[in-house]
Amino acid sequence: MTGITKGFFGALANDGVDFDLQWGEVHALLGENGAGKSTLCSILAGLYHPDGGEININGRPVELRSPHAALEHGVGMVYQHFRLVDRFTVAENIALGHPDATFLSRSKDLEKQVEHLSSKYNMPVPADAGVWQLSVGEEQRVEILKLLHRGVQILILDEPTAVLTPQEARNLFRTIRSMAEEGRAIIFVSHKLDEVMEVSDRVTVLRDGKKVGTLPTSEADPASLARMMVGRDLEMPARREGVPGEPVLTVSGLTADGDRGFEAVRNVDLEVRAGQIMGVAGVSGNGQRELAEALTGLRPVKAGQVFLGGVDITRSSVLDRIKLGLGFVPEDRLGTGLAKGLPLAKNLSLKSYRAPPLSTGPVISKRAVDQRADELIQRFDIRGTRPGLPVSLLSGGNLQRAILAREISGGPKAMVAAAPTRGLDVAATEAIRTLLLEERDKGAAILMISEDLEEVLALSDEIVVLYEGRIIGRLRPDQADPEVMGLMMAGREVDLS
Ligand SMILES: Nc1ncnc2c1ncn2[C@@H]1O[C@H](COP(=O)(O)OP(=O)(O)O)[C@@H](O)[C@H]1O
Ligand SMILES: [Mg+2]
The missing domain is CATH 3.40.50.300 (P-loop containing nucleotide triphosphate hydrolases)
Known part of the structure; x- marks a missing residue:
């Protein structure tokens, strides 16, 4: 050829x-x-x-x-x-x-x-x-x-x-x-x-x-x-360090089966602190999706425990996790991320419509929902839309902003963000990354799963590498050179000392 x-x-x-x-x-x-x-x-x-x-x-x-x-x-x-x-x-x-x-x-x-x-x-x-x-x-x-x-x-x-x-x-x-x-x-x-x-x-x-x-x-x-x-020149982008606080999302010995029946997540331990972005690097298909799903309640946990702010949520429903302050930006934006037939306004309030001011008792106020949507469209710069239009008309970058708008506006204690900028152009990527960093600086504990190594290096305060469902390495961004990361992503254990 x-x-x-x-x-x-x-x-x-x-x-x-x-x-x-x-x-x-x-x-x-x-x-x-x-x-x-x-x-x-x-x-x-x-x-x-x-x-x-x-x-x-x-x-x-x-x-x-x-x-x-x-x-x-x-x-x-x-x-x-x-x-x-x-x-x-x-x-x-x-x-x-x-x-x-x-x-x-x-x-x-x-x-x-x-x-x-x-x-x-x-x-x-x-x-x-x-x-x-x-x-x-x-x-x-x-x-x-x-x-x-x-x-x-x-x-x-x-x-x-x-x-x-x-x-x-x-x-x-x-x-x-x-x-x-x-x-x-x-x-x-x-x-x-x-x-x-x-x-x-x-x-x-x-x-x-x-x-x-x-x-x-x-x-x-x-x-x-x-x-x-x-190999690409992994220039370290100028980045601001986070100021880690208390542990918020704690995972110990987490094990979960994949769709094919064998273990996709194996004995994973993680501690994500307030004000910290923990990056999960790896080549896709090494348990990333299953890890995100197990943490957010979409996939049963086979062994191990997950704590959110000290509460054991290992067996909690998706809804209970949301109520306790867990946000989720899924990789599959139009599938699990948003309800594609519903208008933007309803999508933006999907997680908060049960509480005032959007509803009083069983009654949902359409005006409050639309007003909330207008605010979020402004604040998160979601372009090319109106509250009443279906989300399926949004472009990739705006879809992702809509999801982040919804997840962040709930003031999450912790957030699981999967492939947050995949498929986005440079400008949209920049905007999404800025939003994640702002959220971190406000004290959220963010677990960011990304196959984009440059992204992991740009945003993370700590990095783990996932390989065949296990954490094969843990490092700080300043320890991550291309060779070390490449070896870990391809399944080698590396002694960093
Ligand atoms: N059918 C397709 N339509 C649009 N983009 C595609 C298609 N197939 C591959 N790509 C894009 O081409 C690039 C290379 O993809 P691919 O050849 O599948 O890589 P690999 O097999 O090494 O993972 C990627 O950016 C991918 O998104
Ligand atoms: Mg391929």
Whole structure:
């Protein structure tokens, strides 16, 4: 791949990327969230069309106009989100899209072929089972078997271990190695250094859509890879220190299950003080969402305790937590953050309509609600709207201001803010950060979860790094250089002393 460029709405996801893959190698593609890994892979797999650049296979230029065309050139990809048909069996899914699908699905041969492939590559799956009966690890094996059955020679695995247990990952590595030994070429996408070191022959690092470099894994070490991955000049922005007071939000031994049933948050201890921003850094998918949900009452706590201002809220309802002074800025703004069908004014009063002045007894005053909304629109500079318009019409930055307006105007003791500026432009980001700092200076205890390392460094008075649901490191902003942060985010423990 030469000079591959691809933009989405003006932002470059791939910017002149050169990437070369050799037969018989496992080539790791490493980079932080948003670095452009999936985009580059999707271009090779024929899902996206590059705006510029060229692809050659075996020295010949190719046009990969669709996943089907890519398959004809021997290229197949297992996506981050699987694409199997639930109500079909394993064998039927493998036949699906095959040129001889109708014939295949009627033959007993197919099950035999699947069994042969699955034992050859050490990927056990029950060929006659329905996909709905499979575990995630098994589904992934079906995706790989499907591509092998189609004779794929260039296999792309996009963050395959994200959904696997450590044991399953180890098995997958063995399969990957044996496929490479047969002469196939494998692209292994990951942001975990240890995996890259373990399974790959070469590694290419992407950052902000650009290629940083390619090197043989034997010449790479985790620290240099970490620096390449995070590397941007982490200038310390001028920041004002907070003046931490009493502990407000105290978390001990917090453990919670994720949607897939295994533990997504493991034994987390945190103490956030009044007037302090505690930043939670990490690559996405390491338990951030589940941590936020467990703290705010949206996800059951399996073990451990959460205290807010000395009150045990581990089992409290969402509403009780709000009453006790817990604010929440969720990452999913239009989903859990706001009620998208409701007008802005109602959204802004969702948490306070039960109390005066918005209501007296059971009666809600529309005038007071609208008046409150006008005040907040002014104070938080929410643009392009009126109290009566539905929030779904707001832009990203204004949505986020609306949520902050609502959460902050309740005068929270503590606040959990998840990805507070994700997707916002520079001006909106600045405004939101200023609001968070002001709130901190008024004495709120803020837990800010962000995948944006620069943001964590800019705002936090203390930093923890989350990796596979655990806190893998704790540091002050002045101890956080790119190498240390990169290592921690990729799962290494670092001794700071
Ligand atoms: N379909 C899309 N529409 C708009 N933006 C996209 C799309 N896919 C990716 N992006 C953007 O392109 C950048 C690179 O994303 P991606 O390739 O998914 O990175 P990675 O896989 O390394 O996490 C990100 O900023 C992402 O938001
Ligand atoms: Mg990706």
